[in-house]
Structure formats: C-alpha cells, structure tokens
Amino acid sequence: MTARAAVIMAAGQGTRMKSPVPKVLHRVGGRSLLDRVIDTVQAAGCTRIHVVVGNHSPEVRALVVSRLGEGAAVLQDPPLGTGHAVLAAREALADFDGDVLVVNGDCPLLGTPDLEPLFAIRAKGAALAIMGFEPVDPLLYGRILRGADGHVMRIVEPSQATDEVRAVKLCNGGMYVADRVDLFRWLGRVKNDNPKKEYFITDIIAEATLEHAVVRANVAPETAVMGADTQMQLSQAEAIFQKRRRDQFLADGVAMPAPETVHFSWDTRIAPGATVEPYVVFAPGVSVETGAVIRAFSHLEGAVVRAGALVGPYARLRPGADIGEEAHIGNFVEVKKVRVGKGAKANHLSYLGDGSVGAGANIGAGTIFCNYDGFFKYDTHVGEGAFVGSNSALVAPVSIGAGAYIGSGSVVTRDVPADALALERGTQIEKPGWAARFRDVMGAKKAAAKR
16 A cells, blocks of 8 residues: 655644634634644554644644644745645655655544545546535535536635636535645745745646646545634634534443533543443543442543442542442542442442552442642552541541441541541530520620611
C-alpha cells in the first residue's frame, strides 16, 4: 500500500467562536477538535502527520508537540490562505514518498470511512482526489464542476457563481489527497491574484487540469466535513456525536430508559447488560462493566465501575475511582482515587478520597476521608468487613483493620487494629432544665426587641 501522510490545517484564529480558547481546542465528546482529527488520520494509516499552526495559538502547538513530537508542528506566518498553509509543510515532508492527505483541523465528525474513498480514488489512478458533499443549504460553499466523464474540471467559489453553477449540488469539502510531489508542485504555481491576495488550495485543480491530470471527487456525508466555526455549530456537532453514541450503546445492549438525557464522552465504554438511568454524565475515561447500574443524576470521570455495582443516584466518581463488583456508592457520595472492594457500601453523604475500602466494608453516612493537609494528599485504608459508623472523620494517613468497628461520630487519627472497636468522643454533659430556661430568656429578649 502507498505510504500515507497528512497535513492538518489548524492555524485559523477562530474569531467567530468569541472565545479565548483556540477554535481547534474546543471539545466535542470531551475531546478537542484537533485531537479528534489526529485520531482519525492516524486510524486511516497516516504514518506522518504535520499540523499547520499559527503564532497566535501556542496552546495548539503544545498539543501537537505533546501528541506527535516537536517536528510535527509547522508554522504558517503570516497567514496567507489555505494553499499557503499547506505549503508550510513542504520542507517537513521533503523526504516523504507517498500520498498526502490535506484535512481541516476543526471537523469533529470526520471518520476513517469518510477518508478511505479518497485514497481508493488515488489507487485507481487519479492524480488528485477531492472530498465533495451535498449540503442541505449550499449557499456558502464552492461548487465542484465535473465533465461528462465525471472528472473534476474546477471549483467555483460562491461569490463567482452564476445561477447555473449555483444549481450544482456537489460542493467542496476542503479535503484532498495527492502524491506529495504533485501536491507541492501545483501549490508552488498557485497565484494570489484575487481580492484577498491569498493563496487558495482550490486553485490546485486548475493546475492539475493544465497537466491533463485526472481529478475525481468522492461524495461524503455532510457530517464528514461539518466544521465548528461558532458555538452554535459546536453544539450541533455535539448533538450529532451524542446521538450516534446513544444509538450505538442501545444497539450493543445497554439499557437506557431515557437515552436523550445521557451525555457520553469519546472514550466511554459500557458493557452490554449495564443500565444507565436518566441525566447521567460520562466525562472522559469511564468504563462500566456488565450488570452495573448507574442511577440518575450521577457524574462519572476517569472511573471504573465493575460488574453488578450500583452507583447513585446523585453520585460523583472522580478520576481513580474503582468501584468493585456488587459494591454500592449511594446518593451524594463522592469517590476520588479509591478502590472500593467487592460488596462494600457507602450509601449516603460521604467523601472517599485517596485510599481503599476492603470487600464487604460499610461506610456510614457522613463519613469523610480527611486526605489533604493543604500541601499533600494522604491515603486512608479501610479493611475488609470493617464498619465505619456515621459521621466519622478518618484523618489520613490512617488504616482501619479488617473487621474493625468505628463508633459513630469518631475522629480517627491513629491506625485501628483488626476486629477492634475505636471510639473518639468527648464526655456527654447534661444540664437538666437548661433548654427551657434558655427559651424563656431568649423569647423575652426577642419580644422586648419588637416593642
């Protein structure tokens, strides 16, 4: 198979987003637009990937370097159009022999099946493959004009289109595949003799046809080329992504009585036989095993929920939470970086942060793992079968032995041996009649204040 490389255009400023966050760093399904495009071209077999970035967005460059290495980011400065952007990668790809895919960095719904037809067109002998699509509203898109043989002749921008051209349904999706040598030869001849004084990549079609090269287009779904230039478009892309994920999980055998209320991330994993109740949010990094139930209004991130476990309602699982088989994490319980053993329970109003809870242990309502001293985090370990009474504070670092009991209301600061009872309470003092006298005195004061 011919080697594949990709040039991703991500140097735009995205001013229509009206956000301090660069456009390609906005997220769909909890993953940045640029990350999603990188994922897609990698899955399509592109072994060399270069991302065109601008000086105005060092955060974009940082993402590229973190994922692909220092040499993957190429600078377009100043920005002089789409053709100029791709030319910024010419030197970086000088030693590459194969096909180069040009894609936009803000297409969150682009998938590998959308790209494969372009490579197939190249494999069948076309010098240049173009992604086309037929939008519901073609007003703002350039039209792809083809001859009787189906070959692309040119692309006409909407501002230059006649009524006859506007009647053409096939529009330019802005993605191309060509041999590296051909691509950069054509780009090197593109002129900027237009009102914007920019170099447009669409002009390579004219350069290719001057050489009598075959240019063909593939018709992709509109979602493949759907960009995210505004917050509205971003929300529309998110809605499509969420529907696709919901439909797939339902088809896989995940029970969801109100799927339209559940929010997924790009990497959410839920096994068949699990149940997700309404208004659950899955942030990135969540895995749910079969038979588990995620009850309503829970929020999960970076967590594992094992087979048969029950989470929620109104539970929060933060990164590092590992909820064991048949374990219960109940209403208003927050778990962070804690492994909860098989059959353990924390059913109400507790915070479990850093540590472990052994199999079969019971964490009473209002229990807090006091894990932070303002500078460092410390672990709390509760042994198998231990019973922690309600309203207890376990001050880390501390370990509760297997089968130990912690009396309600205790503040535990030292390790508790297995099967021991730990109590830490002040002496209860009773003053007969005090409450009645207090009410009388304060009631009189309140009455006097009103006069």
